[in-house]
Amino acid sequence: MKQIQRFFLVSLTALLLTVFTGTWPTIFKAVARSSNPVYVAQSLNDLAPILQQLPTSVRDRLTTFISGDELYRQGDAEGAAAFYRQVKPDFEVSDTQILEPIxxxxxxxxxxxxxxQQAQLALDDDDEAGAIEALQSLVDREPAFIPAPVQLAELLMEEDEEDEAIAVLEEAATLHPYSTEIIMAQVETLADEKEYLEASIAAREFALLNLDHPQAPEFxxxxxxxxxxxxxxxRRRSIFGAIGNLAAGILTGDRVPWESWNSAVETAELVELMLASESEFGASLAAEYREQLPLVEDPDVVDYVTQLGLEVAQLMGRDFDYEFYVVQDSVMxxxxxxGGKIFVNSGLILGANSQAELAGVLAHEAAHSVLSHGIQSFFRDDMLSQFADEVPLGEFATGLLSLQYSRNQERQADILGTRVLATAGYAADGLRNFMATLVAMTESAPPEYLSSHPNSESRVAYLEEMxxxxxxxxxxxxxxxxxxxxQAKLS
Known part of the structure; x- marks a missing residue:
């Protein structure tokens, strides 16, 4: 009786997700009840034991997708698209989030x-305050006009309002990620303020998003x-910080000299490792996580995730030693x-509905690594200070997970991840569809993934438009x- 109740509960959930999200559901428990859970699926015949467990409407939907998959792999993209179109509704028209530049x-x-015109007249009269006011009004009224935020940021810099200038260009770059004028102004402004990591990330994002652009090598x-x-x-800061900690420990008597020295050296070495090689630093952290987390060892599952991840990550444009790990955890x-070390929970694999969706998530996460978002968040949140003058790598690894990506970082990863997903030959809406599934789940119990990836509903609309x-x-x-x-092997 419990098995029957469980089957119908999962089936009902599947049908509701299909109705409300336009995406096909993942049937964890039904798949788990298959008489033979180990499959190498190449055709409908191979999947028959799984599909027979499902409600007719869900089975028909999945069968249509699988028929499209078979044709696509045979090189018949047009025939595959005809099947996919039967079960993939058009995007709804929404308010535009991507502006056509003026x-x-x-x-x-x-x-x-x-x-x-008022701003230009004010500048002719050396009335910088009046020009700033007029330009701010223009930016608010018509954010598509490219010259306005560039000129506004220049004036704010001249008035020593650096933070405001950077904020203006960050917002403009979010709206116009393909504008050379906006991005170059952002890069130069950040560099002038010695915000070198942020300048590097802004330049790298443009280069990766616009590989064929004549200025891509320059960026x-x-x-x-x-x-x-x-x-x-x-590096200079870490050395001076280590010397300061050493002196403070000796002068206050809190530590004997060799204890203060060992602590200072450990902190300096960690920062040096982080800056010398993102791949080596990531590998050190990954080793800590492998000790702490229960990893899935099934070679079929691990190979599947690794191959899928490498397909998208190797198109990212950075020569990292990418590694992918599957954690035995039901949380999505x-x-x-x-340095390209990616961990994905088994619960997320079960929550994704296709290779395209999982590849979209992996591309999004790889984009965070490629754009150095972890390093950026680490220094933004001054994480070293949270550990006083000792930074055990294990504690650091735990603290790193508490860092939250900014709205701009998330959008950067969405843009780069989706572009790479499309380039890799997967359905370009894979990440969008995964996010749509998460949005549909938020009314009952928001998935863990949403806590670190906020504003998913808005991001779904943005991805559709992009x-x-x-x-x-x-x-x-x-x-x-x-x-x-x-999924059958993980259930």
Whole structure:
């Protein structure tokens, strides 16, 4: 009786997710009850024992996806798309979040044009305050006009309002991630303020998103230059900090000299490792996590995740030694360490509905590593101070997970992850569909993944618009067949 109740509960949940999200559900328990849970799925015949467990409507939906998968792998992309279109509804039209850039003042509305002209007149009269006021009004009224935030940021810098200038350009870069004028102004402003890591990340993101752009090599060179400047600056700070901690420990008598020295050296060595090689630093942290976390050892599962992750990560543009680990944990979560070390919970694999969805999550997490978001958050939150003058690597590894990515970091990872997902030949809406599933689940019990990846509903709409605007293919490989087989092994 309990098995029957469980089956119908899962089936009902599946149907509700199908109705409300337009995505197909994952049937964890039903798959687990299959008479033979180990499959290498290549066709509908291989998956028949799994599909027979499911309600007719769900089975028909999955069968359609699997038929499309088979055709896509045979090279019949057009035939596959015809199947996918039967079960993938069009995106709903929503308010635009991606703006078409405006470069000429003549294209502005009368009100916006009046703001621009007022700002130029104020500048002619050396009235910087009046120009700033008019430009701020223009930025608020017409954020698509590229020259306004660039000029506004320049004036704010001249008035020693550096934080405001950086905030203006960060918001503009969020709205216009493909604008060379905005991104170059952002990079230069951050570098002028010696915010070298942020300048490096902004330049690297543009280079990776615009591989064919004639200025991509220039932005890549800037990214490398500013990361090196950041590293040198942090090394000097860590050395001076270690000397200060040593002196303080001796003068206050809190520690004998050799204890203070050992602590100072340990802290300095950790910072040096972090800055010398993100891959080596990430590998050290990953070793700590492997000791702490229960890892899935099944070679089929591990190989599946690793191969899928490498397919997207190797298109990211950084020569990391990427590694992927599966954690035996029912919580839907994943996280990225510096240097391309990615951990994904078994619960997230069971929560994703296809290879495309899981690849989207892995691409998003790899993007965090590629863009050095973990390092950025670490120094932003001044994490070293949380451990006083001793930083045991194990405690540091635990504390790193408490760091939250900013809204801008999340959007950067979404943009790069989705572009790479589409380039890899998977359905470009894989990450979008996974986020949509999470949004549908928030009314009852919000998944853990949402606590570190906020504003998912808004991000779903943004991803939809980005996919359509860039012409990414929603009807490429879904990979439902192989994903169902791996889910069966994890259930």
């Amino acid at each position: 470069y000429e003042a003549e294209a502005l509305s009368p009100e916006s044009l009046a703001d621009w 890549q060179a800037l990214a490398d230059e500013y990361f090196e400047k950041f590293s040198k600056r942090r 979560n994943a996280f990225a360490l510096p 996919i359509q605007r860039n012409g990414y293919n929603r009807y490429a490989l879904e990979g439902v067949d192989k994903h169902l087989a791996i």
